[in-house]
Amino acid sequence: MRNEAGKLSGTLLRTLYGLRxxxxxxxxxxxxxxxxxxxxxxxxxxxxxxxxxxxxxxxxTREQYGWLLYLLPLVGVFIAFWYRKADMPLERGTNFILTSxxxxxxxxxxLAPSIFITSILTHLCGGSAGREGAAIQLGGAIxxxxxxxxxxxDKDCRTIxxxxxxxxxxxxxxxxxxxxxxxxxxxxxxxxxxxxxxxxVLASVIAHQVALSLGGETxxxxxxxxxxxxxxxxxxxxxxxxVACAVLSAGVxxxxxxxxxxxxxxxxxxxxxxxxxxxxxxxxxxxxxxxxYNGAGMQVIERAVAGxxxxxxxxxxxxxxxxxxxxxxxxxxxxPVLFIGATFGAAYGGFFGLQPSFAAGLGMTAVFCGxxxxxxxxxxxxxxxxxxxxLALFALVIAISYMLSGYYGLYSEQKILYSKLRPxxxxxxxx
Numbered sequence: 001m002r003n004e005a006g007k008l009s010g011t012l013l014r015t016l017y018g019l020r021x022x023x024x025x026x027x028x029x030x031x032x033x034x035x036x037x038x039x040x041x042x043x044x045x046x047x048x049x050x051x052x053x054x055x056x057x058x059x060x061t062r063e064q065y066g067w068l069l070y071l072l073p074l075v076g077v078f079i080a081f082w083y084r085k086a087d088m089p090l091e092r093g094t095n096f097i098l099t100s101x102x103x104x105x106x107x108x109x110x111l112a113p114s115i116f117i118t119s120i121l122t123h124l125c126g127g128s129a130g131r132e133g134a135a136i137q138l139g140g141a142i143x144x145x146x147x148x149x150x151x152x153x154d155k156d157c158r159t160i161x162x163x164x165x166x167x168x169x170x171x172x173x174x175x176x177x178x179x180x181x182x183x184x185x186x187x188x189x190x191x192x193x194x195x196x197x198x199x200x201v202l203a204s205v206i207a208h209q210v211a212l213s214l215g216g217e218t219x220x221x222x223x224x225x226x227x228x229x230x231x232x233x234x235x236x237x238x239x240x241x242x243v244a245c246a247v248l249s250a251g252v253x254x255x256x257x258x259x260x261x262x263x264x265x266x267x268x269x270x271x272x273x274x275x276x277x278x279x280x281x282x283x284x285x286x287x288x289x290x291x292x293y294n295g296a297g298m299q300v301i302e303r304a305v306a307g308x309x310x311x312x313x314x315x316x317x318x319x320x321x322x323x324x325x326x327x328x329x330x331x332x333x334x335x336p337v338l339f340i341g342a343t344f345g346a347a348y349g350g351f352f353g354l355q356p357s358f359a360a361g362l363g364m365t366a367v368f369c370g371x372x373x374x375x376x377x378x379x380x381x382x383x384x385x386x387x388x389x390x391l392a393l394f395a396l397v398i399a400i401s402y403m404l405s406g407y408y409g410l411y412s413e414q415k416i417l418y419s420k421l422r423p424x425x426x427x428x429x430x431x
Contacts, residue, residue, distance in 0.1 A: 030198075033159075037199040039146065040163045041206025044139045048171025048207060049214035051116060051138065055131055058124040059295050069126040069294065072282050076274035079118045080328055084270070086110050094133050094332075095413040097140035097165060101158045101187050107144040111137065118330040126294035128281060128320035129331020132173050136183075136332070139168025139207075159196045162187075166200040167207035173334075174211070174218035176204035178381040185374045186411070190418030192376075219385060221305040225355025226390045233353075238362075238393060241345075241352040242400025245363060248314075248344060249370020249401055252337065253408035253431070255318055260326025270328065277327030281320055293320050296335040301342045301364075307356035309346035317343070333410050334368070341367030361386050362397045369398045370405035373416060373430065378402075407431055 062068050088111065100107045119134040143164020147157040162183040169179035180200040184193045212218070227234055267273040285294055292300050293316055300313065321336040341363035349359020361382070369378035375398055382394040403420050409430025419426050 033199040034202065036150075036160055037163055037202035038206060040139075040143045040160065040167050040199075041203040042210055043146070044142055044164050044167035044203070045171045045207030045210025046214060047112070047116075047138060047142065048135055048168055049211040049216045051119075051131070051135060052172055052211065052216045053214075054116075054120050055123055055296075058120050062124055062126055062295065063291070066291070068124060069282055069285060069291070072125040072127060073275040073278035075121045075125045075127075076278040076327065076329060077271050079121065079330060080270045080274050082114060082118060083328075086114055088114065094136055095411050097137055097144075097161070098187050098411055098413045100140065100144055101161050101165075107141045107161070109141060109145045111141040112145075115141070115330055119332075122324070122329045122331050123295050125278075126281065126285065126291065127278070127324040127329040127331060128293055128295070128297075128317065128336065129324050129329060129333075130296050130321075130335030130337075131332050132169055132334035133332025134330060135168035135172040136165045137168075139164035139166070139171075143167070159193070159199060162193065162196045163199045163203040167203040170204035171207040171211040171216060174208060174216065174220075175381055175384040176201070176208045178377050178384055180204045181380055182372075182374055182377040185377050186372055186414060189373045189414065189416040220387075221302070221361065221385055223305065223361045223386050223389075224307060224357035226358055227393065230393070234393075235396075237353045238397050239400060241349070241354060241359065241362060242366060242397040243404060244348070244352070245341070245344075245366035245397060245401045246370055246404035246406075248340070248363075249367050249405040250408045252318060252340060252367065252371050253410060256322045256326065256333070256410060257412070257431075259319070259322040263323070263327050274328045277323050278329070280323050284316075284320060288316065293317055296331075297339045298335065301335075301339050304339075304342035304346040304360045305357055305364075307346055307360070309343040309356070309360070311347045313343035313347065314340045333371075337368055337371055337410070338364045341365070358390075362394060365394055366397045366401040370401040371408070371410045373402065373405075373409050373414065375399060375402040 115134050115137045122129050140161050144157065144161040147160035152160060166179045166183035169182060170176040183200050184196050263273050263277055267276060285291060297317060303309065317336055317339050325333060342360040345359035345363025346356045349356050365378045365382040368381065369375050378398045379395050383391055407416055407428060407430055412429060414430045415427065416430060417425060417427050
């Protein structure tokens with residue numbers, strides 16, 4: 001009995017020592033990342049709130065003074081000049097942030113004010129661009145430099161850069177869950193950097209709350225016509241709509257890349273290229289007789305979610321955004337992608353037997369998934385934008401779009417490590 005008691009007490013003692021060691025080691029790392037995430041959340045949240053207010057001012061001013069549209073080519077020349085003087089290629093953007101996380105390339109702090117100012121100018125003068133891509137670049141640049149100032153090692157610098165990406169997305173769009181997972185999922189498809197989960201979530205939540213307190217907002221929509229019950233016919237409709245979203249996603253990526261390449265091929269001079277691209281946007285806007293396709297287009301998205309969209313709206317926005325971003329104007333691609341998906345769903349959902357509002361919501365998240373190759377982010381985005389009703393149906397369409405959209409992607413530096421069709425290692429960049 002004494003021997004058994006001695007063995008038991010020895011086992012308990014070794015267990016307690018082991019737990020103490022684990023708690024000391026893990027507890028120190030936990031507290032360290034608590035401090036880093038709080039700093040990133042506060043700083044990026046404040047910058048994101050300022051960016052949101054500035055973009056709102058730019059949009060309101062553009063609507064008030066319509067003649068600002070005619071300055072777009074001139075602003076483009078200024079943007080090209082700014083980036084050349086700052087010794088930063090115009091093409092550097094979200095792609096550069098993805099590379100910096102994967103390979104720990106240093107991100108110059110000058111990227112943050114550059115993307116802030118030039119994005120405001122793009123929106124002020126009517127460029128068809130979004131804002132979340134710019135926010136991701138802002139957050140990544142700020143947090144990456146904080147990491148280097150703190151002399152973090154390579155792995156920790158990558159993690160803190162992801163924290164900044166997530167915080168920037170959450171501060172501007174108000175979807176902290178989707179923002180947290182997006183920063184981990186978008187870099188290398190098939191591999192999630194789970195070690196960054198806690199700091200990314202904490203930084204996103206803090207950044208979101210800071211932004212709200214400084215004038216930011218949470219993005220959410222109310223859908224109409226969600227199915228009350230799921231039957232075989234509904235599943236067939238959703239399968240067909242998911243295939244359509246996958247095809248559209250691939251088309252979006254192809255058009256985005258091809259238009260930019262065409263402009264640069266025939267006009268290798270940066271100043272001429274961006275000025276002509278701006279002129280194309282100006283003339284197209286005048287021919288259309290509407291300014292709804294300038295800027296991010298959140299008002300059009302709201303109408304689409306209510307069930308109203310022009311049959312050609314998605315195509316017009318696609319081309320104008322491809323020209324704007326392709327020639328070097330600054331902003332983001334995410335909101336234009338949501339615009340494309342929402343208006344496509346609202347205009348053509350009826351052909352699939354779906355209510356326009358419900359189809360707009362499905363289109364937003366499915367096309368977002370198809371172009372970013374981030375299915376988990378897309379499901380969380382559906383939850384945060386539309387609530388939990390019908391989430392499984394959203395997940396189904398998102399999964400179809402992910403599987404069938406091929407190896408295309410908005411970001412040419414994104415890597416797909418595992419096949420979408422079978423558990424096979426492929427390690428290739430998106431097309």
